[in-house]
Amino acid sequence: MSTEIKELKFTTFKTNIKYSVINKRVHNIDGLAKVTGRATYTFDVKLPNMLYGKILRSPHPHARIVNIDASKALAMPGVIAVATGKDTPGVKQGIWRRYPELCDEQILPLEKVRYIGEPVAAVAAVTEEIAEKALELIDVEYEVLPPVFQPLDAIRKDAPIIHEGVERNINVTRHIEWGDVDDAFAEAEKDGYIREDWFRTSSQHHMCMETRAAVSSFTPDGKLTVYCSTQSPYYMQALLAGVLDMREGDIRVIAHYVGGGFGGKFELDAAIFCSAVLSKKTFRPVKIVFTREEDFIASKRRTPMHYYIRTAMKKDGTFLAREVRVFTNGGAYTGMGATALYLTGFFCSFPYKWRGYRYDGYRVYTNTLPSTAMRGFGAPQAMFCSEQQIEWMCADLGLDPYEVRRKNAHTECYEVPGQAYIQSCGMTQCIDKIEAWAKSKGNLGPNRAIGVSAAGFMSGGIFNWFDTPYSFSSAVVVINYDGKVDLYVGCQEIGQGSNTTMAIICAETLGVKIEDINVYSGDTAHSPADLGAWGSRQTLMAGNAVKMAAEDAKRQLLEFAYAEMGLNIVYDLDIKDRWVHVIARPERGMKYEDLVKRAIRGKDGQRIIGRGYYTPHRKGMISPAYSYMMQAVDAEIDPETGKITLHEVMTAHDCGQPINPLGLIGQLEGAASMALGFGYLEDQPMDEGKILNPNLVDYKVIRATEMPKTDMIEIDTYEAEGPYGAKEAGEGLTNPTAAALGNAIFHALGLQMKELPITSEKIVNALKEKKEKQGK
Amino acid sequence: MEKRLITLNVNGIDYELYINPKTLLVEAIRDHIGLTGTKRGCDTVSCGACTVMIDDMSVKSCSILAVQAEGKKITTVEGLEKNGELSPIQKAFLDNGSYQCGFCTPGMLMSASAFLKENEGKDVTEEEIREGIEGNICRCTGYNSIVRAIESVVKGNYKEG
Numbered sequence: 001m002s003t004e005i006k007e008l009k010f011t012t013f014k015t016n017i018k019y020s021v022i023n024k025r026v027h028n029i030d031g032l033a034k035v036t037g038r039a040t041y042t043f044d045v046k047l048p049n050m051l052y053g054k055i056l057r058s059p060h061p062h063a064r065i066v067n068i069d070a071s072k073a074l075a076m077p078g079v080i081a082v083a084t085g086k087d088t089p090g091v092k093q094g095i096w097r098r099y100p101e102l103c104d105e106q107i108l109p110l111e112k113v114r115y116i117g118e119p120v121a122a123v124a125a126v127t128e129e130i131a132e133k134a135l136e137l138i139d140v141e142y143e144v145l146p147p148v149f150q151p152l153d154a155i156r157k158d159a160p161i162i163h164e165g166v167e168r169n170i171n172v173t174r175h176i177e178w179g180d181v182d183d184a185f186a187e188a189e190k191d192g193y194i195r196e197d198w199f200r201t202s203s204q205h206h207m208c209m210e211t212r213a214a215v216s217s218f219t220p221d222g223k224l225t226v227y228c229s230t231q232s233p234y235y236m237q238a239l240l241a242g243v244l245d246m247r248e249g250d251i252r253v254i255a256h257y258v259g260g261g262f263g264g265k266f267e268l269d270a271a272i273f274c275s276a277v278l279s280k281k282t283f284r285p286v287k288i289v290f291t292r293e294e295d296f297i298a299s300k301r302r303t304p305m306h307y308y309i310r311t312a313m314k315k316d317g318t319f320l321a322r323e324v325r326v327f328t329n330g331g332a333y334t335g336m337g338a339t340a341l342y343l344t345g346f347f348c349s350f351p352y353k354w355r356g357y358r359y360d361g362y363r364v365y366t367n368t369l370p371s372t373a374m375r376g377f378g379a380p381q382a383m384f385c386s387e388q389q390i391e392w393m394c395a396d397l398g399l400d401p402y403e404v405r406r407k408n409a410h411t412e413c414y415e416v417p418g419q420a421y422i423q424s425c426g427m428t429q430c431i432d433k434i435e436a437w438a439k440s441k442g443n444l445g446p447n448r449a450i451g452v453s454a455a456g457f458m459s460g461g462i463f464n465w466f467d468t469p470y471s472f473s474s475a476v477v478v479i480n481y482d483g484k485v486d487l488y489v490g491c492q493e494i495g496q497g498s499n500t501t502m503a504i505i506c507a508e509t510l511g512v513k514i515e516d517i518n519v520y521s522g523d524t525a526h527s528p529a530d531l532g533a534w535g536s537r538q539t540l541m542a543g544n545a546v547k548m549a550a551e552d553a554k555r556q557l558l559e560f561a562y563a564e565m566g567l568n569i570v571y572d573l574d575i576k577d578r579w580v581h582v583i584a585r586p587e588r589g590m591k592y593e594d595l596v597k598r599a600i601r602g603k604d605g606q607r608i609i610g611r612g613y614y615t616p617h618r619k620g621m622i623s624p625a626y627s628y629m630m631q632a633v634d635a636e637i638d639p640e641t642g643k644i645t646l647h648e649v650m651t652a653h654d655c656g657q658p659i660n661p662l663g664l665i666g667q668l669e670g671a672a673s674m675a676l677g678f679g680y681l682e683d684q685p686m687d688e689g690k691i692l693n694p695n696l697v698d699y700k701v702i703r704a705t706e707m708p709k710t711d712m713i714e715i716d717t718y719e720a721e722g723p724y725g726a727k728e729a730g731e732g733l734t735n736p737t738a739a740a741l742g743n744a745i746f747h748a749l750g751l752q753m754k755e756l757p758i759t760s761e762k763i764v765n766a767l768k769e770k771k772e773k774q775g776k
Numbered sequence: 777m778e779k780r781l782i783t784l785n786v787n788g789i790d791y792e793l794y795i796n797p798k799t800l801l802v803e804a805i806r807d808h809i810g811l812t813g814t815k816r817g818c819d820t821v822s823c824g825a826c827t828v829m830i831d832d833m834s835v836k837s838c839s840i841l842a843v844q845a846e847g848k849k850i851t852t853v854e855g856l857e858k859n860g861e862l863s864p865i866q867k868a869f870l871d872n873g874s875y876q877c878g879f880c881t882p883g884m885l886m887s888a889s890a891f892l893k894e895n896e897g898k899d900v901t902e903e904e905i906r907e908g909i910e911g912n913i914c915r916c917t918g919y920n921s922i923v924r925a926i927e928s929v930v931k932g933n934y935k936e937g
Contacts, residue, residue, distance in 0.1 A: 035878075037853035207915050209877060209914070210877070260879060260916060261877075292820070666916070666917055669921060673915075674918075696823055697820050697822055701915065702919075703910050703913065704923065705907060705910050
């Protein structure tokens, strides 16, 4: 019995509207502040009477806290306060708020430490140096417990228990299934091809240029203001309220400029929490900035995974079924790791149609730095395994890998059974373009090849494990007497350009210029609640909210225009480039500025206020829309040293309607550098739970000299669910790269690399092994 | 250690500072003078976020003491503008979108400025431009837009204001 693939009965379309602001090359609206050094980050914030905080961290991967004696530290001149778990309400917190059992982390734990680097106490002093010295005077008595570091060890019956009551240290499990998997495998066994592989993906550190930082200021009226480097001011506000036993509304979170996020800055971190606790004790502002080493050892990481994939296809390359089992190294706490476990399972099916698909994922606690979200959110791991295996299966069967991918690719208006509704989809066109590009390159010579990988990604998650009672995104548009527009949004600018994207959407909708828009974001005091910058959600979700708010304001303006102009009611009005006009007769109209003045007078002096929001409904389990791409990596490998030279990365990309082209190129290039690092450079090796390279000398990231040429082919699609047809464009681009690099190495040297990162050393060893095998 | 009175010339202005001789230049600039454009991203002289120009050479200001910079001409990102006009490299960064989160941008601009000064009137290759900013980590952009910006200044697309 086979599952029928259900095509949905609607079609996507491409409009031929000429935009005035959308897809034009503009400067980012915060560019001037950034190129002049005027942009002020949390790192730069200094408040009157401010104290400096430092955090004492556990040297043990697993230990019971018997006693903490801070009396000597408190006696040190210049030390104002010390905080331990006993100074907090002791709330176990987590970002999966709907599930109390997954709220498992006490920042400043009361009973146990579970990884090296976990905070145990925090000091506030008049200088950073004194705070640092005071840490040495705090006596912590530990009872050391047996640790466990690897997920496959931690699930054994006799493994140490990391969280009481969690059997075999299994933190979360996930099952995804559709179609008749066993039936499809049986068919392949008879007359098809089945291949199974084990892979291991590594850790990666977000390595934001601005380390975790916070300045908290508690006032005696019980109100708290926190400046912090975060991807979601609203989450920080809500999570802080939970752990401090406060009203959300009494906490103001400000994040004007954020020095990078990449998925690492939307959980409550120790800089934010400890500074708030210390400020509450002292009624003085307290600033905590992580050192680079602290950031490496104690600010979470990309989820390492053990991956098993078994794939069945017909001999002609038609995909039948796939079975996937994943064990992730969850580290000590849940955090966002639970979402990564879900998404890696879903995206391992991407971007193909399967008759049957089955995924079982296990997130396992270990005594290591907790793993969490990082750009791609589980999908880069999935693609590394899936896209290499597909390439190898094609080689095993002598099939054309482009043809096989095209044959099985998602198409528009397709339902992933029970999971997702795909509306726009440019996957096939992406494959066509990359195939043509790769073939145009001809023979590249020895030890050099092009590897490709397909991928896709979500445009915002529709799950609500955070249990927010508010819309996922909201926006308020205020039109002032001079025609200038104030746009209030809760979506967070972290460098990806969301303020500019929102200004573009607002200006296009209202029919004004981008210079007319002032964006107010990054402050819960005026920004409406919004889940923030993660899961590639802002362009679509906040973008829709902004469009709706601008349309609301515009409608109010046009009501006055109708009355002013005495029009036949069958005529339609619009505003474009600040000209309010009859659509059918564009010369007939009035200036936008004049209309605004009259409308505000007509409203008894009220400014024009438009409101908008977005919460996804009936869009499946994952996301309202999906981006698609295929990427090619041209790499050359020195077989003697294993050194990889990257020549070029070419990407064909379907993000729907591009909104900000300069920003889009920036996202593509930035994703490529980060994902290439994931592919061959970045890792966090550990010894007994201790990270061995917690600095930028030993942790290698791509530098300017290693970065290859990059280019992009945009595939024209229109996404009905996105604002002006737009989809995500920044995170998904991280997904295909490591796999494409792996495939380049496969074609250049005939190696099948199953462990990330693909270092020179691993290549040399694999070549040696291959030679030995051939010798036999 | 006994504190010392020193004078630092930053962006053409003399600042008198009474500081511990162990104070790093980056600390003097940020914490004592109060110019926060210059950033700090590591403790190992690896990231380049603190890059300034000393007598037209790029220097990581976490790698030298403030006292060593006495009597020299220090330029930080705040000193790139002349009479309210952006410098060519700042304009090129804007036009090419050569920044995202912006945290590495001040240091990157200073390395780029020093490179441009050193190679004024010379033909430079893309490889040389990349080497010129190799000491600066940017986690957001992937560098290529920064290379394009420097290239466009080398080509003379921007005139000094």
